[in-house]
Amino acid sequence: MKIQHLAIIFIIIVLPMTLILSSYISSRVNTLDLQISYDTKLYNATYDAIKAFQLNTINSSTSDLSDSKIRDIQASVNSFYNSLQTNFGMNGYDQQDLQNHVPALVYGMYDGYYIYSPYHNTEDNEKNDENGLIFDLKPYVYYSCRYVSGTTDVVITYSLDSYVTIRGQVGSNTVDLKGYLLSSADATSDVKYRNIKIDGENDVIKEQIIIGGSSGAESKIVPCRKITGVKYYKVGDDYYRISNGKLQKRSPSSLPVKVGEGVNEIVNNTNAQEYYKQSYQLKQYILGSALRDLRTTDAVDENGNHISWDNAGYKIFEELDNGLNSTQIEDNDSNFNSHRIDVIKYCIEKNLSVAISNFNNVSGSTTVFEMPKLRGTDWDKITKNVSMISFLQGLGIGGKIYNGYAIITNNKNEEFVADESIYIETADGYYHNIKDKDLAIVSLAGARGYFNTDYEKKSIDYEIGEGDETVVKSGNYYPREALGCYHSIVSQDGMQDRDVQDILAENADLAKIYYTALARERYGLYRVENAY
Amino acid sequence: MENNIKPVATKLKSKFSSERGEIGDSFIMIVAFMLAALLMFIFPLMTMADRTDDVTQMSVKTATTEFVNKMRTTGKITPDDYNQFMQVILSTGNTYDVEIEVKVLDENPGKKTVQVEREKIGENEYYAVFTAQVLNVIAPETGTPQTYPLKEGDIISVKVKNISLTLAQQLKNFFYTVIGNNTYTIAAEDGGIVTVTGF
Numbered sequence: 188m189k190i191q192h193l194a195i196i197f198i199i200i201v202l203p204m205t206l207i208l209s210s211y212i213s214s215r216v217n218t219l220d221l222q223i224s225y226d227t228k229l230y231n232a233t234y235d236a237i238k239a240f241q242l243n244t245i246n247s248s249t250s251d252l253s254d255s256k257i258r259d260i261q262a263s264v265n266s267f268y269n270s271l272q273t274n275f276g277m278n279g280y281d282q283q284d285l286q287n288h289v290p291a292l293v294y295g296m297y298d299g300y301y302i303y304s305p306y307h308n309t310e311d312n313e314k315n316d317e318n319g320l321i322f323d324l325k326p327y328v329y330y331s332c333r334y335v336s337g338t339t340d341v342v343i344t345y346s347l348d349s350y351v352t353i354r355g356q357v358g359s360n361t362v363d364l365k366g367y368l369l370s371s372a373d374a375t376s377d378v379k380y381r382n383i384k385i386d387g388e389n390d391v392i393k394e395q396i397i398i399g400g401s402s403g404a405e406s407k408i409v410p411c412r413k414i415t416g417v418k419y420y421k422v423g424d425d426y427y428r429i430s431n432g433k434l435q436k437r438s439p440s441s442l443p444v445k446v447g448e449g450v451n452e453i454v455n456n457t458n459a460q461e462y463y464k465q466s467y468q469l470k471q472y473i474l475g476s477a478l479r480d481l482r483t484t485d486a487v488d489e490n491g492n493h494i495s496w497d498n499a500g501y502k503i504f505e506e507l508d509n510g511l512n513s514t515q516i517e518d519n520d521s522n523f524n525s526h527r528i529d530v531i532k533y534c535i536e537k538n539l540s541v542a543i544s545n546f547n548n549v550s551g552s553t554t555v556f557e558m559p560k561l562r563g564t565d566w567d568k569i570t571k572n573v574s575m576i577s578f579l580q581g582l583g584i585g586g587k588i589y590n591g592y593a594i595i596t597n598n599k600n601e602e603f604v605a606d607e608s609i610y611i612e613t614a615d616g617y618y619h620n621i622k623d624k625d626l627a628i629v630s631l632a633g634a635r636g637y638f639n640t641d642y643e644k645k646s647i648d649y650e651i652g653e654g655d656e657t658v659v660k661s662g663n664y665y666p667r668e669a670l671g672c673y674h675s676i677v678s679q680d681g682m683q684d685r686d687v688q689d690i691l692a693e694n695a696d697l698a699k700i701y702y703t704a705l706a707r708e709r710y711g712l713y714r715v716e717n718a719y
Numbered sequence: 720m721e722n723n724i725k726p727v728a729t730k731l732k733s734k735f736s737s738e739r740g741e742i743g744d745s746f747i748m749i750v751a752f753m754l755a756a757l758l759m760f761i762f763p764l765m766t767m768a769d770r771t772d773d774v775t776q777m778s779v780k781t782a783t784t785e786f787v788n789k790m791r792t793t794g795k796i797t798p799d800d801y802n803q804f805m806q807v808i809l810s811t812g813n814t815y816d817v818e819i820e821v822k823v824l825d826e827n828p829g830k831k832t833v834q835v836e837r838e839k840i841g842e843n844e845y846y847a848v849f850t851a852q853v854l855n856v857i858a859p860e861t862g863t864p865q866t867y868p869l870k871e872g873d874i875i876s877v878k879v880k881n882i883s884l885t886l887a888q889q890l891k892n893f894f895y896t897v898i899g900n901n902t903y904t905i906a907a908e909d910g911g912i913v914t915v916t917g918f
Contacts (some may be wrong), residue, residue: 194755201759205766212770216777223784227911230788234914240887522880567793572915595792596915599871607918644829670827677825679868680856682918 214585221584226591228274233577233593236267240294240575244601245640246432257301257324257526260294264303264324267292267577274615280582288581290546290556293539295574297603297707298346299329300535304542305549320549328538330531334503336485339477343503344526347571347603349517350714366469367462367709368523370507370515374467378460380513383699385463385706388456391635392707394666396420396427396434399649410454414443416601421453428567433648442446451535462706473504483526496529498522518688528570535569543578552589554581565594572596573603599639605709606687609636609701610676612669618642621701622682622690623675629694636704720807730755755788768787768803769889775811775885780907782807783879788910794917796884798857798864813905814883821848822874845874876910 192351218523240263247255271289272282331344333355341355341362352365373379396409397404410421419442420427422601426437442453473479487493506516506523514524540558547556559578560571568574574596582589598605611626612618614633619626621636644665650657674681683690691698786804790796796819808815822845829842856867869875880903884892888904 194759197759201763205763209766209770212773219777219781225780226788227784227909230792230914231911234742234912237914593792598916607916620918665830668830670830671825676870677827678823679870682868684865 195294212583218551218585218587222587222589222591223422225579225582225589226593228271228281229577229579229593232267232270232274233575233595235270236263236292236577237573237575237595237597239263239266240599241600245599245643246645247622248700251526253274257297260301260303262322263575264292271579273465282371285579287550288554288579288675290543290550290578290580291539291576292578293535293574293576295535295569295572295576296327296350297573298344298350299327299331301325301327302538303432304544304546305457319556324544328534330527330534332486332530334481334485334492335487336481337477338716339481339485339630341478341481345360345500347573348605348709349527350709351521352471353433357478360476362472362476364472365714366465368504368516369463369466369468370509370517371469371508371511372463372466374464377623378463380463380702380706381698385583385699387460388458388635388703388707392455394418394420394641395664395668396422396429396602396666397647397649397662398422398434399651399660399666401651401653403651404649404660404662405718408668412453412456412458413708413711414458416711417443419443419453426453428645432646456707457541458710459703459706465710470507474508479504479508483529486530494533496526498525498529501526519686524602528566528634531570532566539576550581551583557590559590559592561592561594568594568596571598571600572605599643601640601712602711604638604705606705608639609704609708610642611636611697611704612667616669617672618667620675620679620682621673621687621697624681624683625672626697627694631700634700635665635704636700638704638708642669642671743897761894765887765890765894768885768890772843772885772887774811774889776905778811779808779815779879779905780909783877784909785908787875787877790869792916793873794869796853796857796867796869796875798866801857808879810816810904813881813885813892815879815905816882817850818878819850819853820876820878821853821869822846822876823848824870824872824874826872826895843872866917870915870916871913873913874910875913877908879905879907881905 240259243259243262247259250593268282268285271285272280275285290304295302302325303323304325307319307325308321314450329344331342333342334338339356340357341353341357344352344354349368350366351368352363355361369380369494371379371381378385390410392411393408395406395408397406407422412419417428417430419437420429420434421576426442428437429435429436479502481503482715483496483498483503484493484499486496487596501522503523504516504523504525506514511516514521518524536558543556543558548557557580561576569576574594576592576594578592580588580590598608607621607622610618611623611631611634613622613626613629613631615629618637619629642665644663645653646661646663648659648661650659652658671677672681687701691701781806785910787802789800808817825846826845828844853867856865858864882903885904888902
């Protein structure tokens with residue numbers, strides 16, 4: 188056989204192999220390209236959705252109420268599908284196609300979560316489609332767990348921080364307790380937290396609003412107090428609140444008197460003190476009752492079977508009695524916090540896996556929908572922030588089926604006040620992050636802490652003119668006028684890479700400002716269970 | 720005399736003609752060998768080198784997108800994430816130029832005026848922070864690496880391109896000399912808006 192023949196045989200063997208291999212690699216590259224592009228599209232759509240939720244909650248004083256919250260979330264769901272459709276439009280998918288590939292959307296809220304997925308609405312059949320299904324929000328599910336031990340049978344609802352509600356039987360008593368668990372709250376004489384005296388805030392908490400009038404609109408800085416999620420303002424001798432985006436005048440008798448005795452409570456803001464008092468009372472009750480000995484291993488499921496946790500069993504409220512030198516129950520490294528995270532994971536996983544597997548019965552797709560295993564870092568995000576989890580499954584990406592999810596968190600909303608949500612406003616007209624190195628240098632005289640959403644732009648409708656010539660106009664305003672510090676808010680290059688509690692332990696003045704603001708803002712939030 | 724000359728001339732003619740044929744065959748053989756070598760070794764080698772670049776490109780692109788998505792959803796650039804990203808792209812056997820750009824959102828200019836009437840938009844400003852400034856925090860030459868925090872609304876972008884010549888580039892340079900030293904074949908770029916403020 189001549190050498191030329193060998194060469195030809197070699198080429199006949201190698202050339203097709205090279206071509207096939209090259210084609211295979213190209214198709215794999217395209218598949219991965221598509222997967223990456225779908226991941227990014229899903230992230231973007233999820234971000235658009237949670238941003239829509241954020242904007243709606245910030246601009247709505249009633250966003251905490253159940254109907255209003257559901258409306259905001261439904262608007263957010265629409266944003267998600269609109270964004271997804273826009274992003275996927277080039278790939279030939281419309282909203283209907285995409286809906287058949289989104290088994291569930293999860294909205295992680297403060298003390299529970301919503302799942303958006305198809306279900307049979309047995310109460311109102313007219314809303315169902317021809318298959319008897321409706322794509323909508325399912326009822327709110329709390330992060331709650333039942334504990335049975337001896338004569339104690341209670342349901343504890345957890346939240347994104349140390350706020351709990353405890354309902355059920357403790358011995359012969361029926362209890363309905365709620366409040367923040369704080370180891371070092373004290374209200375025996377002065378109100379104290381971590382040995383720092385907490386004072387009331389009389390005529391110091393003020394905010395900017397826009398008020399319309401016969402001659403035009405003007406912005407004013409007036410005393411303000413937030414009670415059960417709604418801000419009340421005192422303008423001259425009149426009282427106002429913002430409802431449905433409008434400033435509404437209120438008669439003094441209609442103002443909430445739940446907190447104090449009279450209308451002056453708007454000016455004399457005692458939210459911070461009330462917060463620690465409530466916490467102290469809760470602590471005293473728990474430590475003086477059988478709840479003190481309640482263990483994580485006493486948890487039972489809906490059938491009464493004990494739930495096994497990854498963490499070893501311990502007393503849930505044991506750390507409530509700890510001194511300042513030991514771990515505080517509200518700290519991130521506490522046993523209580525580990526158990527809180529376990530309960531949240533258990534609640535979400537249980538319902539979500541059912542919702543996704545049920546989607547197989549209703550989806551027109553041939554794909555088998557399964558809940559992906561969320562990583563530890565994902566749970567870390569979900570259990571610390573308001574979050575949204577979106578799933579997109581079953582789309583063909585060339586030889587593979589796409590199965591992705593995205594988790595986007597949000598820490599600037601009216602749902603809850605995180606430790607990092609309090610900004611410190613100094614007398615020089617700038618507000619700082621609590622971890623700003625400058626706070627150890629600048630003067631804290633006249634400094635005060637505020638909630639981060641108070642520095643966000645808000646919109647309001649107001650009336651100008653008189654009689655028949657009255658017109659309604661819209662304006663934007665910032666409740667707090669201060670500018671963001673360039674080292675900790677705008678660029679964040681002056682931040683300390685340390686825990687907030689470590690920073691506060693070294694600066695008592697800053698700690699007092701911070702703990703007062705955190706308590707004031709948390710106490711002002713809407714916290715009524717069963718309102719969802 | 721004439722009769723003697725003719726056979727000698729014919730003999731010489733045939734001898735020269737035979738030698739010319741042998742030289743021609745050898746030339747064809749050399750060309751055939753070169754073509755065979757080209758087809759049997761160089762062509763598959765170049766094709767495979769090209770495919771290797773495709774795979775590397777895919778790997779670098781995936782790593783870049785994952786790195787950017789992580790920064791966007793956590794609101795920070797951590798030294799660990801950066802080192803992991805570098806490890807992944809360097810494991811492809813090439814060296815890369817990585818450019819990180821953060822467009823920092825500054826809302827202060829828009830806050831300086833209260834808009835009683837909602838007519839103005841777009842007063843926010845962005846200023847850019849580039850690779851050297853970011854690396855000075857997350858991978859400093861001296862000192863401890865620290866997390867570079869981002870906030871919601873910032874825009875992050877990462878560009879990666881190879882600065883060492885890949886095998887495919889070297890072969891192409893050798894045969895066609897169409898690729899200069901400063902060109903790159905592996906490049907990835909990704910970016911997006913930061914979705915959460917990192918602390």
